[in-house]
């Protein structure tokens with residue numbers, strides 16, 4: 001009997017979508033307003049979901065407080081109120097698209113969640129735009 005436990009979180013961050021090896025014109029044509037050289041921001045929402053067997057003694061798959069602490073340490077502390085391009089080492093040479101951000105977050109949380117548990121991360125960049133990653 002496998003059950004999924006989810007925890008929601010959020011962080012605010014600035015970013016710019018562009019490639020350093022492309023001209024301004026090409027970046028503009030591909031990324032449009034997201035290539036604003038002065039950056040722009042989002043209120044990101046994150047949902048981390050852990051799936052596994054219920055422990056018969058505790059009734060938990062994972063203590064949600066434990067999951068919340070992982071998210072605080074791996075997502076909120078390093079990303080909240082940061083400029084993703086300038087402040088976050090993972091994006092020094094990686095375009096901070098929602099796709100790349102969700103993979104970075106998943107990789108960080110994967111190291112904290114027990115290997116017998118499945119992990120899925122959903123990232124909302126705007127209320128209408130969201131991506132998800134399950135490590136596949």
Ligand SMILES: Nc1nc2c(c(=O)[nH]1)N=C([C@H](O)[C@H](O)COP(=O)(O)OP(=O)(O)OP(=O)(O)O)CN2
Nearest residue numbers: 017033034040042096097098099125126127128129
């Ligand atoms: N596949 C992706 N496409 C886009 C990404 C992305 O990360 N992956 N990101 C962006 C920009 O970050 C952009 O800032 C998104 O904001 P915006 O266009 O304002 O968002 P909405 O679609 O919610 O706003 P509308 O009012 O509906 O236009 C773009 N594309």
Ligand SMILES: [Zn+2]
Nearest residue numbers: 015034040042
């Ligand atoms: Zn954006």
